[in-house]
Amino acid sequence: MTTRPSGGDVIDAYLTSNDTGEGSGMQSYHWTADDQLETDPAGIGPVADVSPGDYDTAADSDIWATGSGRRATRAAIPDPDRLAAIRRVADRVVSMQDDDVLIEAMTEDELAEARALGRQRREARRGHEHDMLTADLAEEQAAAEHERAMRTRHRQAQQRIAEARERQQRATDPSYRLVLLNRLRTWLPLAALLPGLASVVLGTLNAGTRLNVISPDTRLVNWLIEPMFSVGVLVILVAQWLGAVPSALHSLKQAGQAQGIGAKLRAAASNGFFLMELLLFVATVVLQIGIHYIGPDPAGDIGPLVWLFVPLGLLISMALVPAVSSRLTAAFVGEVTAAENRLTTPAETREESGFSTGPDLHREKAGVASPVKAENPARYGSKTRARDEFWQLVNTGELDPATEKVNAIAKRLNTRWENAREFVAEWREHAAA
Incomplete structure (x- = not known):
């Protein structure tokens, strides 16, 4: 209009x-x-x-x-x-x-500029969203690593607690100590034999080399002379380890308890194996040193006395093997008594557990207490007589309570098993004192 x-x-x-x-x-x-x-x-x-x-x-x-x-x-x-x-x-x-x-309304240039700015804003928005997503993923990954580390620490703490409980159980449970003592009874006396074995090897080299100079025509005999003395000492040590013969320390202890020089010598001489050990040791010492002062080019100084240290290995083994064996055996027997109630439960039988309980070892029925019977002097004799005979055998070295079975001691003393066990307990207290 x-x-x-x-x-x-x-x-x-x-x-x-x-x-x-x-x-x-x-x-x-x-x-x-x-x-x-x-x-x-x-x-x-x-x-x-x-x-x-x-x-x-x-x-x-x-x-x-x-x-x-x-x-x-x-x-x-x-x-x-x-x-x-x-x-x-x-x-x-x-x-x-x-x-x-x-x-x-915008011109074409303005529209192009606006579109370019829009693209930049969209690109910036996408970049910002990407950065935010990356940050969220990094945070989630850090949280997962933290959670994994916390679970690892918790698991390690539980393992340390379990190990501590196991160590506490081993320290308080007699059965663990029983297993440890059983292993030590096998390996410690064997380790105590190593100085004696080293002495045998070094002594054989010393004696064989010198005897070959003195008598070149008897080389085989020269190498076998020294082992004839030193190996005999090792055989006696093994027998003492197994409890077959009294030890040298036991003989010395008996000699120390005797009154008077004569009684001491008789107590020490009552153990024939102890005397044999001493003779073989002295022979080894004489052989190791004396051969250097005879034959061609004999030594004129005290240099050969260094070979005196070689037989000391035998002396070390003579002291360690019986001492370690007797101590470990006594501790093992004591732990057996302490662990009898821990090895099996009352509901388990010997076939189920694989262990023999105390009543089984003493040939008693499980769960049935042995009735206490009055002593029959006509069959067993008095308890006082059995105690006196027990200590007499111990003092003379004929009886080693550390290695003898309780049943064997009771039979040997012609007394009840309860009396024999009481005598062995008294001996342990006396030895420990």
């Missing part, structure tokens, strides 16, 4: 002319009372909104041409239809210039 501009009607020659004659060539224009422009008061309506064909008409803006082609001429006044179409298009364009949408 075309509205009338302020200031009154347009002063224009061809717009204000009222000559509407047929030959005038002019058309009349007039503003109506409601400020609408009439291009033809005779019947043409006012300037209205843009019609669909106005844009094509306005595109051909030659308003002075009439006709087309070769017949086209220029009129004295513009074509009113084209002029009206241009006016409607121009009026609409001018009226839309104040539209906020058009004002806010």
